[in-house]
Amino acid sequence: MDDARYQELLDKYLKGDCTEEERALLDQWYLSLDSEVKLPANEEEQKRLLAQNWQKLSARTTQHTPVRQHWLRTYWAAAAAVVVLLGVGWYFVNLNMIGPAQHDQFVEAKASSIEHTNTSTVPERYVLSDQSVVTLQPGSTIQHPAVFAARKREVRLIGEAFFDIRKNPNKPFFVYSHDLITKVLGTSFRIKAYPTDRNVTVAVRTGRVSVYSPKLVSKSKSDPETIGVVLTPNQQVTYLDQEQRLVKSLVDKPVILTPEPDRMSFTFQNAPVSQIMSAIEQAYGIDVVYDEEVMANCFITTSLDQETMYDKLTIVCKLLGATYKVIDAQVVISGPGC
Structure with missing residues (x-):
């Protein structure tokens, strides 16, 4: 496929007009770059072609939409980003600079990660891809993948939120807040982890959660979860950052649990x-x-x-x-x- 045909198909891809056959052709052309396609030899021409496509590629990859699972298609944008960061003139020549593992991490971190902040003055109901519900307090932020991984569900919280987690025994749910990890299978609980306070509090309303900190076993080979605490309804734990210890207690307002x-x-x-x-x-x-x-x-x-x-x-x-x-x-x- 010559460069003119590539430009035509790439333009259709960026507009979302590519057929599956044309996508497959782009993928096949991409894999054969080093052997079948004669890349521009002139450095100015290389830079011109890169500049011609970069603005559209950049705009497309920063949208908050799910990432296509076909790694070849997402690789075009990732490779372009690497070129801009490193100052390389022609990004297709340098694809071997990023291995498959690093590429996957890059795409997940930059393209499929979502960060949401409650900018209102009232609590906000926020629904995750597994239908778990998070009630975010004003000014609080949650970070999570657009679609959870196959074996576990992971989110990061800055601020305060109440979690009502959809039960799934085969896919535990993890909340990371400062240096504390909260692991659940399906339950409801509240976490307070404000950036101005290094202490973190986890309080359980229903079900059971396991709370632990990797910092508590940083100098040993123990499983951090084994020296954490298990919380049941009406219990809470506070991680004291300066003392690096967990303090278990009852919640401020225990509720009656029986129907x-x-x-x-x-x-x-x-x-x-x-x-x-x-x-x-x-x-x-x-x-x-x-x-x-x-x-x-x-x-x-x-x-x-x-x-x-x-x-x-x-x-x-x-x-x-x-x-x-x-x-x-x-x-x-x-x-x-x-």
């Missing part, structure tokens, strides 16, 4: 403490630790249906003359008994 039709009453009439503690554990999915033997003779009459979890605990402890602390996402109650 409304199945919820038990929190009105008690001369009920043993064990019954009340069991009700709190089941409703909020938490562990309440106390000395059952010391409090075996304690009975309470009260109504706690309208109170939050922390208010329930405060009222019960006042009636018992006890106190409570939240330690490692558990409620620990201490008191003299009855």
Whole structure:
């Protein structure tokens, strides 16, 4: 194929008018460049042809549209970019400068990656390609591929967002925020990772997530996930960047996890403490630790249906003359008994 025919087909390709046969012809011509096509010998002619096509190629590759899977077609734009960066006059001559692996990374990073920022003043609902939903807080940014890879789904968050992830056991979902990695199969959770605060907080509403940081095992060969933490609903973890450690706790406002039709009453009439503690554990999915033997003779009459979890605990402890602390996402109650 001579240069005039190439220019004609390339122009049709850039306009989106190429037939599949013409695309195949371009691909075949591209593969045979070094053996069958006589490239312009004059350097000025080479630069002229490059300049003629570069503006259109550049404009096409910066659009936020899915990248064609045929690597030969995306390679034309990638090669042109390499020429501009390195100052080479004729980009087809230097295609061997980029290997297949580097090309794939280049195309994925530059062409198929999407970055979205919520520029409004209210939370924004953002849907990913797998139908997972991300609610971005104002000023927050999410980065992700246009289409997720075959074995895992990966996104990067700057700021704060609530994730409602579509369940897929064969393709775990990863969120990268500062130095923290959150791994889930299908659940809903919130992450706070603002650029002005190196500490990152992950709070779970439903399901389970694994949270870990590669920094915690940077000097060993351990799997970072094995020294991370597993979070269940109403639990959260904060990664303290300066101390490089994970602190597990309960969320600020725990919610009742049982469906409304199945919820038990929190009105008690001369009920043993064990019954009340069991009700709190089941409703909020938490562990309440106390000395059952010391409090075996304690009975309470009260109504706690309208109170939050922390208010329930405060009222019960006042009636018992006890106190409570939240330690490692558990409620620990201490008191003299009855």
